[in-house]
Amino acid sequence: MWNPLGPARRTCEGLTRRDWLQVGSLACFGMSLPKLLAAESASSSKPGRVKSVILLFLFGGPSQLETWDMKPDAPEKIRGPFRPIPSRTPGLRICEHLPKMAAMSDQFSVIRTNTHRYNDHSGAGHYLQTGHVWHVPIGGGFSPTPKDWPSIGSVVEYLAQQRSLNRPMPDYFVLPNSLGQLQQAGQFPRPGEHAGWLGQRYNPLTTRIGKRSLTDNPYWRNCTDDELNFQIPGMTPRAELNGPRLQDRQSLLSAFDAMQQQVDDAKPHNLDIFRQRALSLITSAQTRSALDIRREPSQLRDRYGRHLFGQSCLMARRLVEAGVRFVTVHYDCVDGYSWDSHQNSADVKSHLLPTFDQAYSALITDLKDRGLLDETLVLATGEMGRTPQANANWGRNHWSTLFSNIWAGGGIPGGQLHGKSDKDAAYALEKPVSPEDLAATLYDALGIDPEIRVLNRENRPTNLIEGGTPLRSLWGSDSDRG
Template sequence: MLQIDGKPHAACDGVSRRRILEAAGVGLFGLSLPRLLAAEEASGRGQGPRPRARAVIFLTLFGGPSQLETFDLKPDAPDTIRGPFKPIASRTPGLLISEHLPRLAQISDKFCVVRSMSHPFNDHSGAAHYIQTGKIWHIPIGAGFSPTPKDWPSMGSVVEYLDQHRQREGSAGTAALPSYAVVPNTLGRLQETGLYLRPGEHAGWLGRRYNPLTTVVDKKNLQDNPYWRDCSDEELTFQIEGLAPGEGVRLDRVNHRVSMLEEFDGRRRLLDGARRVVEFDRFRERALGLVTSAATRDALDVRNEPATVRDRYGRHLFGQSTLIARRLVEAGVRFVTVHYDACDGFGWDSHVHSDDVKNHLMPTFDQALSALLLDLDQRGLLDETLVVALGEMGRTPVPTPRWGRGHWSKLFPAVLAGAGIRGGTTYGASDKDAANVVDHLVNPESLAATIYEALGVSYELRLPDPQGRPTAIVEGGEPVRDLFG
């Protein structure tokens, strides 16, 4: 018997789905989120979707790749618009791909290109938040760059939140690996020596215990971009953020710090409320568990991969990070974000010219993504892993004199594969100049709803905000089910 507003209700006696979700959001009468979701399922209304994917690998190309130079070429456009790159045929009917993406053109039967992504937030930080959360950032354009505690939780953090609740409900203890990880660095860490950390990947108001496990890989100097150059094994340490040299606690000091925290906690319990203490203990337990976990260390050790596999992905940071993502998913992580970040202007944000895009970014992206899709397929993991690759925006149709392009969030492409996505297809269309969507617009809300539903999470789910109010994880979008076979 379920009690809402102090009145008993059987699971099928007319309790609305909204009432159950609201109760779940605020945790009424001590009932946990998993139990209330189970009650919702038992009522026959709003049963959770059948999961298509066990995991998601989310590749973010920060800075905004040009649609006209990647997956939406317009060879018949005026020469002042169409761009300097030649189109090549792919295995997908009607899909022309850049000459600098030949590997992906050869396996386009394994993925779908969405040519109609669009949103109004024409700003890197705000758009990065929007793409990773499905929610518009609360900071106006130009008023900030970096994460805040009021940010919306990322999709990965929502998955982490739900999985941690399920673990507690089942008394499963602390998992050896997190549900959510970010590699190789938190977004923006290599930009201007970390002055421009970007929002979107964090748990925001949901709470820091649902933040991703994040690794750290540094660059050599200000002008270095390890994302596209070959990196040595000494560089590719993928240390957990906060535990890199000079950043935090060494593993051999963990036990000492634990004893210090125990003493500290004993004093805190005299002053703090029980709820805060429990939350702090759970955060510390998870952090220490991940640090000392052999499964974590093994999954992050790329040296365990055969040299031939590593070569296939590319020895550059983006390629090896994409390989780490496959290792993490194989080990049981449910959501892995891989950033292809900018390094002090050397990135996808190509205002002045497209030389870096042509010579470095597109070849390494082509190599890593094609290797990932083939590797997942050969290992039998592609059917249960949703792969998403996109930037936070596109580029202006009108170029600069040297074929750079400005910011353009009205239109940009996304690549989706695995988990039942119909390969060899396209979705949506742009106008003759690749400036605007003319068919099947897909906004970040719909992308988030699609990803959630693929994972078996209802996109109508509500979570408690800091005031305990039930808050929808998606508003203004629905899953794009036509993408799936």
């Protein structure tokens, strides 16, 4: 029973008793609940630590034991075939196949105790990008659904659209393709990057890379400019389409075809918004310029690596430089495994670690050289880790109970090690970090109140995350809750 003298408590709809009293009193003065929620959303932003976030999503799950939490003193079946090398961070055991990162480890910090129980790629990918467990059971499917929780990037786009629809650039981009587009001929799009029940109008704007290299070049290395053409289908108008004729152009709407498959948002109002976004992008010289990677010097492109992940990281830098607030870069190979490293020597050693080492070190250095690193937070993470014990192929299987990720920029002091794992890199001993904590940290860094509420599909005010705590200690705060 409600205790009138007790503290405010959340109802099942997410409002406290005090909120409902406030709603009732405001209604007397002509302010309805929708108006109250709109006012709350508009005031949900505060000065953030950063202007932009780049999420390097290493789909499949890098092994903590082959990257940033090596256990060289463990038995051979656990420690693996790779060895640690010296770095600039005391106590950091970093893999020998990450030499560029070892030389600049004082520029990033490592969280060694990420953990959750969703040992499934699709569900874990949704969990990491939204801060919410997927509603589909483990192993229950691949594709995103309208019931999914909105991604962090979609919330950023949602708040931007509340302020203005007339922006030359969206606030949320996904590169180089939607996750899963390169795997199995795009038959299995993965959940997590979309807006879900928030509404398809807040989905990311996604570039599309062709598939010419799939047979002979599954890791997209030594690619040509034709293959690395980051464009949005239909965005570049033909010369004869100008003036009044441009207003009739609808081809860019094909870029939102996946969004429009959701029946709940196929309403005239939302379709008008799609058209408005499409036409504004077509006429935006800023967007076309940002997406033209050929404007970059050849030497810089070589530094990032002429492979899909390297050039995607360079494109992410171009987008945040142009004002985009949230950019997700998927490391999405087509070898059938990607970072799902069931074959260590073939996949991880020869391809994944070297290309990541090259692209990541180039990105952080480039952002720093341009004065963008302090205002840009770069998070590199997978959705899970790998089993402590290796399999017969010297690879590792799924293990969501412990994994590592790295944070750089945004004012975070480099060279930190957050948390401690056990002797086998199997479980967190100190300072476990949940996907909810990760989401709360990104929201907080962007100046978005992690307790913000928005209307769900049933028009109920809903907290975007439950129980997450911003990791302010990454910035040197005494308390994560302070």
